[in-house]
Amino acid sequence: MAASIAYAGGHLQYGVNFCKGQSYKQAVWVPGVTFNGCLHRELSWSFGVSKFLQIHRCNLFRFPTNKKSKSFRKFTTSAYLRDGSTKYFDFAVIGSGVAGLRYALEVAQHGSVAVITKAEPHESSTNYAQGGVSAVLCPSDSIESHMRDTIVAGAYLCDEETVKIVCTEGPDRIRELIAIGASFDHGEDGNLHLAREGGHSHHRIVHAADMTGREIERALLEAVINDPNISVFKHHFAIDLLTSQDGLDTVCHGVDALNTETQEVVRFISKVILLASGGAGHIYPSTTNPLVATGDGMAMAHRAQAVISNMEFVQFHPTALADEGLPIKPKRTRENAFLITEAVRGDGGILYNLSMERFMPLYDERAELAPRDVVARSIDDQLKKRNEKYVLLDISHKPREKILSHFPNIANECLLHGLDITRQPIPVVPAAHYMCGGVRAGLQGETNVHGLYVAGEVACTGLHGANRLASNSLLEALVFARRAVLPSIDHMKISSLDLRASNLWTRPVVPKSLGSDVMHKILRTTKEVRKELQSVMWKYVGIVRSTSRLQEAEQKIGELEAKWETYLFEHGWQQTMVALEACEMRNLFCCAKLVLSSALARHESRGLHYTIDFPYLEESKRFPTVIFPSSHTTSTWSSRQLHQHSTC
Numbered sequence: 196m197a198a199s200i201a202y203a204g205g206h207l208q209y210g211v212n213f214c215k216g217q218s219y220k221q222a223v224w225v226p227g228v229t230f231n232g233c234l235h236r237e238l239s240w241s242f243g244v245s246k247f248l249q250i251h252r253c254n255l256f257r258f259p260t261n262k263k264s265k266s267f268r269k270f271t272t273s274a275y276l277r278d279g280s281t282k283y284f285d286f287a288v289i290g291s292g293v294a295g296l297r298y299a300l301e302v303a304q305h306g307s308v309a310v311i312t313k314a315e316p317h318e319s320s321t322n323y324a325q326g327g328v329s330a331v332l333c334p335s336d337s338i339e340s341h342m343r344d345t346i347v348a349g350a351y352l353c354d355e356e357t358v359k360i361v362c363t364e365g366p367d368r369i370r371e372l373i374a375i376g377a378s379f380d381h382g383e384d385g386n387l388h389l390a391r392e393g394g395h396s397h398h399r400i401v402h403a404a405d406m407t408g409r410e411i412e413r414a415l416l417e418a419v420i421n422d423p424n425i426s427v428f429k430h431h432f433a434i435d436l437l438t439s440q441d442g443l444d445t446v447c448h449g450v451d452a453l454n455t456e457t458q459e460v461v462r463f464i465s466k467v468i469l470l471a472s473g474g475a476g477h478i479y480p481s482t483t484n485p486l487v488a489t490g491d492g493m494a495m496a497h498r499a500q501a502v503i504s505n506m507e508f509v510q511f512h513p514t515a516l517a518d519e520g521l522p523i524k525p526k527r528t529r530e531n532a533f534l535i536t537e538a539v540r541g542d543g544g545i546l547y548n549l550s551m552e553r554f555m556p557l558y559d560e561r562a563e564l565a566p567r568d569v570v571a572r573s574i575d576d577q578l579k580k581r582n583e584k585y586v587l588l589d590i591s592h593k594p595r596e597k598i599l600s601h602f603p604n605i606a607n608e609c610l611l612h613g614l615d616i617t618r619q620p621i622p623v624v625p626a627a628h629y630m631c632g633g634v635r636a637g638l639q640g641e642t643n644v645h646g647l648y649v650a651g652e653v654a655c656t657g658l659h660g661a662n663r664l665a666s667n668s669l670l671e672a673l674v675f676a677r678r679a680v681l682p683s684i685d686h687m688k689i690s691s692l693d694l695r696a697s698n699l700w701t702r703p704v705v706p707k708s709l710g711s712d713v714m715h716k717i718l719r720t721t722k723e724v725r726k727e728l729q730s731v732m733w734k735y736v737g738i739v740r741s742t743s744r745l746q747e748a749e750q751k752i753g754e755l756e757a758k759w760e761t762y763l764f765e766h767g768w769q770q771t772m773v774a775l776e777a778c779e780m781r782n783l784f785c786c787a788k789l790v791l792s793s794a795l796a797r798h799e800s801r802g803l804h805y806t807i808d809f810p811y812l813e814e815s816k817r818f819p820t821v822i823f824p825s826s827h828t829t830s831t832w833s834s835r836q837l838h839q840h841s842t843c
Contacts, residue, residue, distance in 0.1 A: 280461050281697040284309040284426075285687050287450060287465035289433045289492060293408075294651030294672035295471035296415035300375075301680040302467075303424040306687055309463055310419065310427045311452055313472075313487045326392055326536045327379075327402030328372075328411075328673070329666040330365035333389055336397040338362050345667060348394040348566040349660025350802035351817060352505075357657040360638065361667070361674045368673040369401055377414040379403050390601075392541040392665035394566040400666045405536050405602045411669065430456045433472065433491055434773055435836045436499040437464070437700050438644065445500040445824070447647040448696055451703055451838070455775050458705045462697050466690040467646055467683045470496060470634065471676070474652040475786040476531075479627035479737075480729040483512055483534040489779040490786030492653035496634040497785060498836045500824035501644050504655040505632030506786075507793035507820060508803040510663055511738050512628035513570040514539070517585030520622025522613030532626040533608055535588060537665040539621075540564065542601060544590040547620065548577050551587070568662040568803045571625045575738045578624070587620035625738060629668060631659040631803060632793065635821065640679030643824075646690070648683055650675040657819075661802020700838035703773040713766050714774070721776045724759045725783065728752065732787055736794060740806045745795050752791065756784045760832050771837050781833035788834075793820045 285306025288295045299308045331341050341362040346353045373379070379401050380388040390400040403410035419425050431452040438445050449464040475490025476482030497503050515532035518525050540546075540563040546555050558573040559565040565573075574586050590598055595617040599606055602616070609616050633655040640648040640656075651672040658671050706714060735748035763777070797804050797820060799813040 280459060280702075282309065282461060282463050283692050283694070284463060284465045286467045286469065286683065287311060287463045288469045288471060289450060290469075290471035290473060290651065290653070291416070291427070291429075292471060292473060292651055292672065293411055293415060293669055294676040295469065296412075296419050297673055298469050298471065298650060298676040298679060298683075299425050300415070300418055300422065301677065302683055302687075303422050305684050306424070306466075308422075308425045309465065310425060311431045311433055311450065311463065312427065312429050313432050313455075313491070314485075315429055326405070326538045326666045327390060327400040327407040328365075328369060328669045329392075329395065329399050329664070330369045330401060330670060331362065331397075331399055332366055332369065332387060332401065333398060336399050340396055341365075341399065344395050345658065345664045346660070348662050348664035349658075350568075350662055350812065352660030352801060352819065354657030354660075357638065360678075361656075361658050361671055364674050364677070365670050368670070368677060371677075372411060372414065372673070375414050375418050377403075377411050379407075379410070390538050390541055391564075392537040393561075393564045393570065394664045395541070395564075395666075400538065400541070402538065404600070405538065405604045408669065428452070428454075428461070430454060431461060432775055432778065433495060434460070434703055434778055435838065436468065436495050436644075436647070437462070437696075437838070438499045438836070439699065441645075444645055445643070446645045447499065448693075448699075450495075451700075453703070453705070453773050453775065453778070458707075460703045460705065460773065462700075462702065464692060464696050466687045466692060467648065469640070469676075469679060469683065470647060470649045470653050471651045471672075472653050474630040474633075475783070476627045476630075478729065478732050478783050478787045478790065479509075480726070480733050481515065481532050481624075482627040483515055483532050484627070486530045490630075490782045491779070492649075493630070493633055493789065494782035494785035494833070496642070496644070496647070496649070496653070497789065497822070498834060499644055499647070501642050501647065502635040502824065503633070503789055503822040504635040504819050505661075505793065506630070506789040506822070507797050508631035508659070508661050509627060509736075509790060510567055510629040510631055510803050511571045511625040512537075513567055513574055513625050514588055514621075514623040515626035515628075516608070517622035517624040518612075520585045520587075521609070523611075525612065534626075534628075535605060535621055535623050536602070537567070539588060539590050539602060539605070540570075541665075542590065542597075543593055544588050545592075546570075546574070546623075547587045547589060548581060549583050549585075549587065554586075566662055567628075567665065568805075571738055572805060574623075574625055585622045585624045588623045589620035590616060591618050591620065629663055631655070631661065631663050632789075632820075636675065638678065639682045640675045641682060646686060648679040650679055655819075661804065701771055703771050703837050704769075706768065706772040706774060709767050717763060717766055717768065718774070718776050720762055721759070721780050724755060725776075725780055727755055728783060728787060731755070732790075736787075736791060738805065740794060740804070742795070742806065742808045745791060745806075749788075749791050749795070752784070752787055756831055756833065759784075763832075770832070770835075773837065784831070784833040789822060792822060796820050 286302045286308045288299050288310045291312035299310050342358050345358050382388040389398040390402050391398040434451045436447050437449040438447050447468050452461050470492045472492030474488050476484030476488045514535040555562040559569050598617050606616050633653050634649045636649045636654040636656045640650050731751050735744040799809045799816045801812050
């Protein structure tokens with residue numbers, strides 16, 4: 196974590212700054228203010244909490260020009276170049292969800308694009324998104340209403356400028372999706388059918404039954420595959436970003452990736468990188484996220500000196516399918532929990548405990564339509580008070596035809612396990628779902644690392660604040676993927692590829708020299724450590740927290756990480772060695788520590804962060820948490836980049 200001083204109620208915390216500036220509710224930075232001789236323009240919300248940041252990082256978003264940078268050999272990449280295991284592109288996109296694909300389609304009109312994806316291209320959080328995309332498309336709705344709902348759900352920690360931009364630009368992004376080929380549900384009047392979900396005051400959710408993400412992914416992926424300027428590299432696991440220092444500035448030049456099918460390390464050198472790698476749900480034992488969501492992008496960015504923000508705000512979806520309550524239990528433990536979309540409650544679904552007592556009105560006047568953080572805590576309270584494993588979500592009082600047309604995927608999944616949702620309530624339980632924090636981004640997806648942009652769940656744009664409003668995630672991904680395009684093109688045009696750059700960093704190596712027996716032991720131990728980390732996170736850093744339990748988790752995770760790394764290196768592992776399971780483990784450790792550090796710094800309860808030691812919302816603490824770049828001289832393996840690089 197960062198070595199900078201952290202403020203949290205007068206107590207020093209390591210690695211996190213609780214930053215104060217102008218009122219965070221407003222545009223939070225005054226143009227032209229000077230700190231230590233560094234003049235800062237009002238570029239984005241990322242300056243609004245950056246008194247400390249400006250001291251630590253002058254020239255934060257000063258893009259390098261050819262005049263200031265080291266002279267590179269000019270090269271135009273109309274198609275990517277091969278140099279053994281090195282590939283050269285104008286743009287590299289890490290992740291193949293809605294943010295990555297939408298961005299790739301735009302920048303492909305200006306250069307060559309590599310889309311680097313960990314598994315099959317469709318295996319992303321987008322593909323699992325059921326509910327839909329929120330946007331103001333009804334005459335009775337308004338941008339102001341959508342903004343208000345977003346800010347209220349975000350516990351007033353949202354950045355208003357970001358919220359306004361996303362809510363205003365959202366409708367056009369929906370129209371673009373339709374033009375690309377996405378098909379959404381329409382009502383009898385021929386207009387888009389708009390659903391309503393928890394926290395929304397109007398019907399504004401554009402959807403394709405309960406498989407919206409799958410439909411968006413299908414349309415975008417089809418367009419990407421048909422674009423000659425885009426090359427998709429599936430089963431390529433991104434290991435670390437390739438960075439160098441230019442004075443005080445960190446510059447990104449590409450990324451190393453492991454081809455998990457051939458076990459070859461591939462180096463991608465590019466002028467611009469978009470990080471769109473999704474979230475970190477698998478730091479917890481039960482998550483709705485796909486198996487690929489191990490926080491790779493957040494961890495890579497942190498190791499590359501990117502600023503991280505608001506990691507304490509982990510959203511637990513209130514209603515994942517509780518397998519224990521199904522008449523026919525699944526034969527195998529699921530890799531990820533099956534999501535029961537917010538739209539079920541939006542359509543009139545009612546929550547009951549196992550005594551069939553409706554409980555949500557006891558916790559919030561909005562009952563089942565309260566925001567996710569409220570509903571998840573309410574369910575958690577019921578389960579603990581009653582010592583039960585799940586609650587029930589009942590939609591069976593609605594017409595059968597309506598249920599089956601709106602929720603065919605959920606109905607089919609439940610029926611496979613002996614439950615008819617048109618007649619029986621659905622057993623549900625909260626599960627880790629979405630990271631509201633991430634890599635701190637400006638209004639155009641820019642980061643403090645030159646050439647590195649972010650979009651989607653990996654980013655922290657200021658939209659979600661302390662809790663994400665339902666169906667705002669796909670919206671944010673679409674808006675910021677589009678907003679990152681123009682600055683990316685500008686950066687690409689003033690940059691040149693250095694054909695010698697591939698030799699500036701030590702290449703990662705696959706640990707073939709260790710032998711199969713040693714690797715089997717390492718992988719078995721890593722699997723056990725992963726489960727132990729997840730268990731600690733759920734037990735101590737879950738829906739309801741306390742300072743003592745967070746501190747205990749910090750100690751346990753520190754000891755667990757040290758024990759695991761000692762085991763690896765005692766068995767011949769080396770700093771530059773890479774294997775999928777080991778690299779995922781280092782990323783999970785890194786993200787877990789980011790969440791913990793942020794949670795310990797927030798001495799109030801706001802949105803998704805609820806602590807019994809500070810149970811009330813404190814207006815004086817209505818500021819984001821920020822984790823700054825730091826020296827890695829004494830850091831663990833999970834917090835260091837694998838390679839050593841020369842200085843520009």
